[in-house]
Amino acid sequence: MQAFDQPSGAGAPQTAPPLGRAIVVTSGKGGVGKTTTTANVGAALAARGANVVLVDADVGLRNLDIVLGLESRVKFHLLDVLEEKATLDEALVRDKRSETLYLLAAAQTREKEDVDTGQMKALIESLRARFDYVLIDCPAGIEMGFKNAVAGAGHAIVVCTPEVSAVRDADRVVGLLPNDWRPQLIINRLRPGLVKRGKMLSVDDVNGILRLPLLGVIADEPGVIVATNRGEPLALDMGSETGAAYRAIAAKLAGEDVAAPTVRPSGGFFSKLGSLFGGR
């Protein structure tokens, strides 16, 4: 395994500080918003001044680059680094907006089985030496891709939507994580209007079952879709309530005492509009 060089960007720490935190963002079920969550929480952490690297561990289904709007900048990927076809410096893509946010993209044309678990662990370890936060975007499922994504991590964020399938899969995934991790929960795509009318599982319903420390709640609102369309993390939009929710998550991760997350039933114009046409 090669020794990874310091990234040349200004954001990289120069000395050998204590190791950063490697956090895997996982869910079991696909399509619940792991990638969007990774991008936004990462962007919010970087906006606080932390050195952050986002690792796309979804080999074969690379998406973190497009959600961040960095797809045109990716030249090398994770497997290139593991196979020593490129240095880490060459493969790390610096974010357009933040000097302290980096991306390590996944290989698009390879398979999850191509990644060696031991090498992945070593890579995450070396990233931890240089970044305050290493956020690992885990693929859906509980097979090889999941195992590789979890291998180097020491913490987990479980993303779950208020749906029976997502809650069941989240429960399964929590059972597969090491016992001492105490994974933290983000409930994504909550529709307060539907919850109020008894048509959607509430935050308490979901966490009554999962019983995890609640890191945050993200409403299902068009702003998230629009931001993804543009490749601009909503966490950086100071006018957005959802952006504020992501920033609160970042603050909580950083150890700040943030008030328990609330998503108001009448939260904002868009969620009002959403509940008018709701009924999913």
Next chain:
Amino acid sequence: MLDFFNRLFNPAPPSSATAKERLRLVLLSDHLSLAPDVVEALKRDLLQVISRYVEIDQAHADVTFEHREGEVAMLASIPITGVRPRLREEPPEPPAAVPPPAPPLEAALTTATVHAPLEAHAVATEPAVKAATPAGPQRRRRRRKASAAKRAAQATVQLGTPAQA
């Protein structure tokens, strides 16, 4: 007509409550099937308790879980080969750790003396499941009362002949 009024006065529970209940049941059965060592320990303890009262064929005993409509049930099929002698004279003083046997147990035992060996089916419904089955407002009220700690505490055991079970 009656059906119509029933629906008018007892509207269906909100779908979120249905979702929550279904999830609770499915996770209960998921967890049971994912913890074979726990199930094995339960089986061992169960057989130990039952063999205090009757002689059983441990080799052919079987404990399984069944996910049914509205509940997860434990099905125990335990062949009884004989009765402990003291049972013939007086009802036993139950040991402190064991809950007093439910009335159907005695009924099953009487039959056992006549037609041994007899297969007894024990159906123990997980109390939390039973309490939480949303069959009406009464049940729902009970459910709120049942705390997680309480759930683990007691278990209803019904013993009967295969025909009864």
